[in-house]
Every structure is written in structure tokens, then in C-alpha cells.
Amino acid sequence: MKTHWHDLWGCSRGPVVRLVPQARLLLGGAAFATCMIAPATTLTGGLVIAVTVTAWLVASRPPMKTVFGFALLGLLLFVPTLLLLPLMPPNGVRAAAGWEHGFVASANLLVRGMSGVLISMATIASVSVSDLREGLTRLPLPGIVSAIVVQIVHQTATLFYETKRVASAMAVRGASGGGRAAWQVLWSLPRVWLPRIVDRADRVADAMELRGYCEGEALSLRSSRMRAADWAALALALAVLGLAVVIRGRGVT
Numbered sequence: 001m002k003t004h005w006h007d008l009w010g011c012s013r014g015p016v017v018r019l020v021p022q023a024r025l026l027l028g029g030a031a032f033a034t035c036m037i038a039p040a041t042t043l044t045g046g047l048v049i050a051v052t053v054t055a056w057l058v059a060s061r062p063p064m065k066t067v068f069g070f071a072l073l074g075l076l077l078f079v080p081t082l083l084l085l086p087l088m089p090p091n092g093v094r095a096a097a098g099w100e101h102g103f104v105a106s107a108n109l110l111v112r113g114m115s116g117v118l119i120s121m122a123t124i125a126s127v128s129v130s131d132l133r134e135g136l137t138r139l140p141l142p143g144i145v146s147a148i149v150v151q152i153v154h155q156t157a158t159l160f161y162e163t164k165r166v167a168s169a170m171a172v173r174g175a176s177g178g179g180r181a182a183w184q185v186l187w188s189l190p191r192v193w194l195p196r197i198v199d200r201a202d203r204v205a206d207a208m209e210l211r212g213y214c215e216g217e218a219l220s221l222r223s224s225r226m227r228a229a230d231w232a233a234l235a236l237a238l239a240v241l242g243l244a245v246v247i248r249g250r251g252v253t
Helices: 021-037 043-060 064-078 092-126 129-138 143-172 180-210 228-250
Strands: none
Touching (some): 021 043
């Protein structure tokens, strides 16, 4: 995956981008909750998860290259759990039942993990960083929570930028080879990388303190009142979430 952190934010071109930022965040959260609540190992629950993920991807419409990249990331993260099944020790006559239970648990983890990765990616792609701040200020969240989330996003971008600069400097100085030199570079990397990150964080904190950041409530930058389309989309998302809760509660297969 070569998608840069800030290039991912707001890259969607689907109809959902016409909704207000807080509605997009709530829709993403409802879709994520639906995929986590619906039973992934039943036919009905699997269909609910598949339809939810597909509908959210179509509504957000992120670049296909990004979708494939995150799908590959999800496979690399969760498919290895299926490969551990042959290593499970047999348990006499219950060996088959034990393997079946392990397969069900691994499949459940795979489906939920993949759906969570894709839903999160589509939600991030549907909002820009400024939309994220705007949506968080409109939601009934404590101001400190909104400020921390926004700062995590900004500082993560800074972290990637500093890491890329250090890696480029190391490559120019011939640190990309193998052998003893590579191990020496790997051992000394924390002594180079960590001080740069700490120094950057100190400078950002000083600049925020000078500008009186978080001394007052965050102000909305533009009008983002909920409209009929926003309420309709939220109602549909809550209906699907309620369906997932009912399916899980009643054990529908």
C-alpha cells in the first residue's frame, strides 16, 4: 500500500459526500456497528454484512486502487488465522468438532475484520480533515475528545512525513543494503527517529499554546445543518443496524 495518509482523506467521489460531515461520520459508525453486531457465520447475518459493506462502498465510491489495497491489507491480517487450523491438537473423538469450532471462529474473525477495514477506509475517504473537525464539533462530544482526535490525525501525518524523510536520507547514504550495515542502521534508527519526532511534537505544542488552542470551545467554520437527505440516510442506517440487532438476538440463521 502506497496511499499517503492525507491523500486518503476526502478522496471519495460518491453521493455520500453531499451529506453534511456529521452525517457521514454517523453513517460510517452505524455501518461499522452493523458489521460487528450481525452474526457473520449465519446466512442472514452474512448477507446483512455483505450488503452493508457493498452499499457503503458504492455510496462513498473511493478509488478502486485504494479499495484493493485495503482489501489486501485485511487479507494479510486475518487470513493467517485460517492457516493455524491444521496446527490445532486433536481431542480424541471430538477432534472434528474442535476443528469445526476453530474454523467458525476464524471465519467469523475474517469476515468481521475485512468488513471493519473496508468500512473504516470508506468512512475516512468520505471526509476530509477539515470535514472531520467540522463533523466532530457538530456531534455531542466533549471538546477535548474532538481536539484529541483531530490532533491524532494531524500528528500521524507528521509522523509519516518524518519517517519518510529519515528513510530517504538513509537510502541516499547507502543504508539500503543488507548484511552488517543494515543491522547497524536498524539498531541506531530509534536514536535518530525518536528525537526528531519528540522535537517536532514539542514545537507543535509550543505553537498551539501560543495560539491559545483549546482554551475555548471549538467554533464551527461553516453552516452544516442536517437536511432531509441526511436524516433519511441516518434513518436507513439505523434501520439496518436494528435489523442486525434483531438477527443476533433471535439467532436467525
